[in-house]
Amino acid sequence: MNTKEHLIVYVDDERPNRIVFEQSFGNRFNVRALPSAAAALELLRNETAAALITDQRMPDMSGHELLVKVKQLYPEMIRVVITAYSDLDPILAAVNEGLVARYIIKPWDRAEVEQILLWSLEAFSLGRQKSALQLRLMQTERLVTLGSMAAAVLHDLHQPLTNLTVNVERLGEVGKSLEKVQQLMDAAGAALTKKDRTTLQELVTELPELARDLLTSCTVMTNMTVGLKQFLKAEPTAEPSGVDPVPIIQYAIGVCRETAVRARGRISYEGPPAMAKLHIGSTELTQVLINVVANGAQALLARNKSGGRVVVTAVEAEGGVLITIDDNGPGMSAEVLRKVxxxxxxxRPEGTGLGVAQCRRLVEGAGGTFVINSVEGQGTQVTFTIPKVASPRG
Ligand SMILES: Nc1ncnc2c1ncn2[C@@H]1O[C@H](COP(=O)(O)OP(=O)(O)OP(=O)(O)O)[C@@H](O)[C@H]1O
Ligand SMILES: [Mg+2]
Structure with a gap:
């Protein structure tokens, strides 16, 4: 491919950025760096370009407005946005409107941008042939972008999460000295008012429990980030050694209980106290259960009257375990059920809409099946199976 055949337009209001861009890519590509949206539109009136790379934030016209114009005027041009991942909302909006093909996440990496420029030229040529291949290419690229955004978020989560874990561990340590407080309270007798005694008693009993729960949450989050990192790198994860689902079901119920209580409903587990070991990582199973149980609890909120319930059941079935999460929330219309x-x-206004997609991916990745049944006005039932670990031959 002749990489200088077609023009690539780069728009950024900051001069140092334009200089770096031209210096980095001017040798290999036919690039033109411009300071504003207006300058870009002016140039495009006279010249055809294969791709537009624009910064999201600019004084004269936002990157978004420029993209809308360019999409209208020159639909064949490949549109790419440079942005910080913290601008997630406009990014997702642009994905849905089909405004851009790719994002470059700041701070960018030279090799990565070079690949994107090569890709843009290729996509532009394919687009001129109006091939279905271009459409597929665009879709794949969208997922690639999401992957790199996830990697950036993960990277920035590491520090605060480590800090949180250390502090929670410390809190647990502090909790141990509460035995001493208990002894002092016992010795104080009538010197303590009833009210002070109640306050102190709460501290002594609740703090250690809170610290324990927080630490479990930290561990789950840390494992999730590790799991996601491995997934993004596509490194094979270790073969799971097998987990008992019951403690994980109970943990997921604990995490979602507050939501159910707010909805004046309850969540319960019906099944044996221990089960066969399942062929799935404990972090993965935790993610699945938290997502599905949370959806059930959120459905109780939507139901908006007391008497709501979410029941989790687990039974051993051929070769595996069958887990069901049943709720008597509002259920789903056929339309919603099709799209879930x-x-x-x-x-949900605050939902990201990634919960069920993630559950399905994890369950099917473990060799299980994932099914949702729902009747509008009656409730929803999610059923999934996870195979048992193969028992060693004896
Ligand atoms: N138990 C349920 N009862 C009713 N509707 C449900 C239930 N579970 C899922 N849904 C519907 O499916 C949609 C998608 O669920 P999903 O878990 O994938 O995303 P979400 O809950 O909206 O957001 P999040 O990514 O935070 O989980 C929900 O917004 C809701 O409309
Ligand atoms: Mg959800």
Whole structure:
């Protein structure tokens, strides 16, 4: 491919950025760096370009407005945005409107941008042939972008999460000295008012429990980030050694209990106190259960009257365990049921719409099946199976 055949337009209001861009890519590509959206539109009136790379934030016209214009005027041009991942909302909006093909996440890496420029030229040529291949290419690229955003978020999560874990561990340590407080309280007798005694008693009993729960949450989050990092690197993860689902079910119920209580409902587990070891990582199973149980608890909130319940059952079935999460929330219309599990589909204002998609991926990755049944006005039932670990031959 002749990489200088077509023009690539780069828009950034900061001069140092333009200089770096031209110096980095001017040798290999036919690039033109411009300071504003207006300058870009002016140039495009006279010249054809294969791709537009624009910064998101600019004084005269936002990157978004420029993209909308360019999409209208020159639909064949490949549009790429440079942005900080913290601008996630406009990014997702642009994905949905089909405004851009790719994002470059700041701070960018030279080799990565070079690949994107090569890709843009290729996509532009394919686009001129109006091939279905281009469409597929665009879709794949969207997922690649999401992957690099996830990697950036993960990277920035590491520090605060480590800090949180250390502090929670410390809190647990402090909790141990509460035995002493208990002894002092016992010795104080009538010197303590009833009210002070109640306050101190709460501290002594609740703090160690809180610290324990917080630490479990920290561990789950840390394992999740490790798991996601491995997934993004596509490194094979270790073969799971097998987990008993019951403690994980109970943990997920604990995490979601507050939501159910707010909805004046309850969550319970019905099943044996221990089960066969399942062929799935404990972090993965925790993610699945928290997502599905949380959806059930959130459905109780939507139901908006007391008497709501989420029941989790587990039974051993042929070769594995069958787990069911049943709720008597509002259920789903046929339309919603059809769309559930499509990434970013959500009917909740604060939902990301990644929960079910993730559950399905994890369950199927473990060799299980994942099914949702729902009747509008009655409730929803999620059923999934996870195979048992193969028992060693004896
Ligand atoms: N138990 C349920 N009862 C009713 N509707 C449900 C239930 N579970 C899922 N849904 C519907 O499916 C949609 C997608 O669920 P999903 O878990 O994938 O995303 P979300 O809950 O909206 O957001 P999040 O990514 O935070 O989980 C929900 O917005 C809701 O409309
Ligand atoms: Mg959800």
């Amino acid at each position: 599990g499509t990434p970013f589909f959500s009917t």
